[in-house]
Each structure stands twice: as structure tokens, then as C-alpha cells.
Amino acid sequence: MTSIPSGKFLKKWLLTSGMHLIILAYLVYLLFPLLWMISTSFKTTPEIYSGIPSFIPRIFTGEHYLTVLQEDRLLKSILNSLYVGCITSVIVVLISLPAAYALTRYKTSINKAVMGWILTSQIFPAILIMIPLYLILRSLHLTDSLAGLVLVYVVWDIPFVLWMLQGYIKEIPVELEEAAAIDGANQGQIIYKIIMPLLLPAIGASVMFAFITSWNEFFFALVLLKSPDLSTLPVELARFTGIEGAARTGPLAAASFMATIPSIILFAVLRKWFTKGTLQGAVKG
């Protein structure tokens, strides 16, 4: 008869419980602001300003959602953000995937220089490049247009996605490609029939990254888009805040919650890919 020594069992139990507690604390830390925002969005305005913190609203109200939904521009801005986010994600992946493949599989000095430049380009803050970028886009008639904004986001997102995809591609054994080549597959077939299916988790993570980055981005959208009809959600949300930090808190919370819904849905859809892909990328980069 074998039995687990009680000391060892206790140690294991304590370790597991400790881990769970840490994860729970981290979860609360991450979720609390979101839950507080949702709670605020359902509180009446006097309750928000009552100075007495309460998690569950004393009186549930949908007035802030009605206020937000009555503002046509906010709905329009959600559509604009969705448009920009979706197009950006697709283009980023379409460009980054073959580029990452080429940069990983073909070792030349140019590739090294390209990767170096991509890494270097990440150190420039947006404010530094804003004015020259604006002038270039204007000369291309791409300011005050969603197409121009998509172009900026694509350029902004590609370096990170490229690095991420490169890490994943490195993990795929070259032998798989060699086997496909022996069976008569050409380069395109190798990429789209052999590599792509293996990279689905990475593609999911890339889509997620590109979408959320462009969904949340504020500064480029603020400066590049002049027409009120074109503004994106983060720019529209900023208009709920006023002088000296004052804000229309209820409508702001309601609009912010509405703004997070697409990200939550996207994450729910791509969760499996994202988790698996991120972990794979983290092991070997």
C-alpha cells in the first residue's frame, strides 16, 4: 500500500492554492476597472456623484446608454473604428505573413538590415513623426480619410506583427517544407497550404493585436481626421471629458463599455488561437 506523505501533500496543496490565489488577485486587478466601469454605466448620475462607493447600483438605469445611443456621431464612430480595425488587421496579416516567412527562411545581409531597421523604427514616438507623416499623407491626399488612417496603422503595426510571426515561423521545421517540395509543391503552395495552417494561432494573435491597436489608437486619428463624420471611437470618447478633468461620467462609462464589446467578442472568438499562439511564440522567439 502506498500513501502520499502528508507533508508533501500539504506542500503541494499550499503551492497550488497559493498559485490560484495569485491568479485570482491578478484577475481581480485586471477585471476590477472593467467591472467598475460597467457598474458606473448603470448608476444614476446623483449616485455616481454621491461620494459613496458602491459596486452594485442602488437603482439600475439605462439612461446613459440611451444618451449615448441618441448621439448619432458615436454610432458612426463605432462603425468607423470597426472599418479601420478590420481592414488594418487583414492588410497587416497579408503583408506580414509572406514578409516574415522570407525574412526567416532566406538568410541574407539585407534581411538582417531590414529586421534591424524594423526594430529601430519602433523607438520613434508618434508625436515625433506626426508632422512629417501628416505632410506626406497630405501630399498623397490621404489626410481626412479612413484610407489614410488605415495606411498609418498598417505601417505602425507591421513591425511588431512581423517580429511575432518570425518567432512562430522559426518553430516550424524546414523538413516539412522540403517534404512538400519533393512532393512537387511550389513556393506559393508551400506557404499557403503547409505553413499557413500551422500558423493559424499566430495569425489569430496578429489579427487580434492589429485590431485592438487600431481600435484603441487616439493620436493619429485625432490629428489625421478632420471631418466629424470620420472620427473614430477613442476620439469621440474624449469629447465626453471637459475642462479641468471634468467629465460626463455616466455617458462616458456607457460609451466606454460599448467600446470594449467588439474587443471582447474578438477575443472570445480568437481566444484559443491567441493563447496557443502566444505561448508558442514565447517559448522560442
Next chain:
Amino acid sequence: MNRWLAYIRLYPGLLLAAILGILVIGIYVVGERAIRLEAKAPKTGPIKFLSLAWQQEAVTAVQEMTDEWNQMHPDKPVEFMQGSWNAVHDYLITGFETGDIPDIFHYESATIVDFALRNYLADLSPYIPEDMANDILDVNWASVRRSNGEIVGIPFLAATSIVLYNQTLFEEAGVEAPSLENPWSWEDFLSACEQLTIDRNGDKNPDQWGAAMGLRNSANLIMSNSTAFGGSFFYHDEAGNLETRVSQPERELLSKISDMLYVQKTMSPSSIGKSVTEMIPGFLAGNYAMVVGIGAWARQQVHENAGPNFRWSTMPMMKAKTQALGINTQTLSIPKTSQRQAEAMEFIQFFLNAENMTRLAQSDWMMPTRRSSLNAPIFQDSTLGWDVVIKSADYLSEGPWIGLPGYIEWKSRVANPVFQEYFAGRITLDETAERIERESNSVLARYQVRGLKW
């Protein structure tokens, strides 16, 4: 030929870079030419108007007035663009640098100084009609008039500090609020704060504080209210250069606030880390009897958010040597690059006529700048504190920041952080004065080297 081909084979990246370079330069040159031609062509389309109205009533009022204008002037339509106070500075800076900027924009007098010094703003003085020139108070004009007589913005709303107080707590403590004619001195105020600071449960920690102030970003508050003590912070030396001095008049208000926090313990310690807006929930919850130095616009927040049994009112700021309040106005300006300055100014004249200015001031809960609007019957009512707000027009004085180059940088990089440290008790008053002088003069020197003079 073969030699070139050999080079290309050896360095294919260089060829690629050269092609890309030529392509980018080509696109840029062609595009710039198109822009120059476009800039010379007469502008069509609506006049773009960037407004910073944000309270629901104010946004509606601005939209309605713009619609009224568009109905009356279909040949000169105006497009209303709602901006954000948080992001407007970056938006305007990039707009000025790139030349793509609305024809009319809303901002504040303390901040447009830098734009004027960089020659970004049109001189509006030739367009100002006599009735507007005479009707807007001189002190308001002073906030936007350069020494060469140029007017770089039309002031239409004035920010003014008031005191909000809880009537119930005053009655319970037997404190009588001052009248408009006889405002409290600082001694009266400090004594009332002691009466109003109450430890209800006997744990030696007050449960109700006499006063609270939003001290997180307190530069505007300190600057504006130090004028009543004769403080200015900024002085001109004999050569006409600006320099910062923190002597006794500038120290008075700082030390009074610090004493209330740490010696008399009559000011809520939550004042230290919060903005004025963040003080409102505590005020509504009865945690403090007064919120001191809050902008007149905050009455809207209290009015909208107070429960049915909450009784509140307003009183003027305390009298020190005088009752002076440094002025900061909200303005409408036109960029120098706008091709339609005259048309834009026509709209401004309509937008800021006496009737519309009254609507704007009422919807934004701020003080109008026109005499005729100040005298409007709606503002003579005391129920929402309008009488206190309008009366403070008598005490407005030119703010120390008028014509100060780099004010926005000074405020965010020097004054706000140093005042924060002082009120948090981390540095002494002497250290505060020394740091404000040293760090301010370093900022000022940078701007003065550029030869920027108001």
C-alpha cells in the same frame, strides 16, 4: 553596362533602396506642387469651427446657433466640429505646423499666447465692430491684446473662482455665509472652517471638514487667487525681460493652504491628490462644508448631480488685500493661414452677439464677457449662484499669465508638480519658492532666447 549589372547583382538592396527613394521623393514633389496649387485656389466648402463646448447644454447651444447661422447664410456655411479639452493642444500644434487648421477655434487666453508669439494667429482688430469692442469688458480684452495692439482672440467666457458651500452644514454649525457686499476676509474664513470641522465619533479624526480644494493641478488656482494678496509670480526686469519671484505676496496663499492642511487641520487631506472636479462627490456627500476656488462652471455639476435634499449655494472668494481675481478667458481665434478671415469673423460676430453670448454663458455656467450679457435678467438670480458669479466681474484683474510665453509648459512642468510636493508636505515653503524661481526662470529663459515678446 556590364559593370553596373555586376554592381546590381552584388548589392541588390541598394537598387531597391534607390528605386524606393526616387518613388517617395517623386510622390512628395508632385503632391507638394498639387498642395501649393490648391492653397492658391480660392477655398470652398464650409468654414470650419472647432468648439470645445462639452457639457450637453453647451454643445446643444453651439449646434443650434451654428444651425441658425447656416439657415440665415446658406452661402457661408459653418461646420461645427466638437473638440476635446484634453487633446486640443496637440491637435492645434500639428494643425499650425501643417497648415491644416480650422478657420475658427475655441481655446483660452493663457494658452493662445504661445500661438500668437509664433505668429500663428490673425490680428482680429480690423474686424471687430464698435459695439462688440465697447461691450466686452476692458479686462477681458486685456487678456488677448498684444503690446502692439493686435487682438488675437475674441474673449467670450471668463473663468472665475467661487466658493461652493453646504447650507445645511452651515446652519448646523451656526455659521452665516457672507453677503456679496461684505465678503469674508481670510481670518473670517479660517475661523468658519474651524467651526465647520467636526469629529462626530470622537476618534480625534474629523468626519466633516471645513473646506476642500482641488490641489492636484493647482497652478491656475494659486496664480489666480494670489493676485488678491498682490502676488504675481512674474515680473519684468529693467530690460523688459520676464523673471519669476516668489516673495511674501506669492507665499501668502500657499502658506495659508498648507496651514489649513497641517496646522489647523481644517482642510480635507483628500484635497492634495484630487482635481477640483473630483472634490464634488465629497461635497455632495457632506464630507466638507465648502469647496474653495472652484470654477463657476462646476455649479452645473452640483446642480445636476445633487440629491433632492442637498441644499447648496455659492459665495465670493475671500478678500485678502483686495478681492482681485486673475482672469483667464475662453476665446475664439482665427489662424493667420485661414483664407476666409473676414467670413469667419462675420460668424464670430453673430455667434458672440449679446443674445448668443448670454445663451453660451448660461449653457456653460460661466461668466459672459459682454456688459450687456452680464446685465441680462437671467444672471441676476441668486438661486444657482449667478449673482456671485456676475458680481465677481467687478474684481477681475489681468492674470499674471497674460502674455507669458511658455505658460502651458511652466504650468505642467514646474508649477503643478512643485505645488503638489509642497501641499503633500514633502518640501518647505522656502524650498518651494527656490524651486519655482529656479525652474521657472530656466523655462522662461528658453522662451526669451527665442526673442518671443507679447
